[in-house]
Amino acid sequence: MGTEKEVKTNVFNASDMNSDFIIRKCTVEDLEGVIEVNERELPEDYPYFFYKSILENYPESFFIASKRKNPQKIVGYIMWRIERTPSLNGLKLISKGHLVSIAVSEGHRRKGVSTALLDKSMPAIKNDNISEYVLEVRVSNYPAINLYKKFEFKIHSIKKNYYRDGENAYYMIKEVRED
């Protein structure tokens, strides 16, 4: 749904007993585990209330991944928010789905977990009548850029000095097709 990409065979939803991973909606009890993954895997950290407000405002597109054998332990997450900006003529507001953050624990990468997180969350955030999906990514973050390209995101522009350490970001966009 929403993308042409097939979810890899070892990641399915909670009802499939053969898969290694479970993808499910995040709950407030999961936030501690989400923050743990974020702080281990990404230099961009946020205070607890930030995660909590994303969860409160956009619960339908906030997903976590865990191992089926250990469902309490979170190994990945994805969270989105909606951003409203004036249209070119300034007469109405355009909604964009903004990918706030995605990360997967190092030991569980390259198994399709992020692919499954995107596959699940993109149709959910799309329900908010967005015209495009947008995100920023470090220009050096080859794995993530590659992942987004696989989902047909295109590099739109460079945001200079976007990160605290001075690194530039690619601003990547995927248009939402009417289908």
Ligand code: ACO
């Ligand atoms: N090198 C090249 N391509 C890669 C790599 C890599 N190391 N990792 C993923 N990809 C691309 C490939 O095209 C891959 O498909 P393939 O395995 O069939 O070749 C595709 O992405 C899908 O890979 P997944 O297994 O679904 O991705 P994974 O679960 O490993 O997660 C992620 C990818 C999130 C980038 C992970 O490496 C990670 O957590 N990195 C640290 C955190 C991070 O950088 N997050 C993104 C920050 S930007 C933002 O949040 C908006």
Ligand code: ZN
């Ligand atoms: Zn952003």
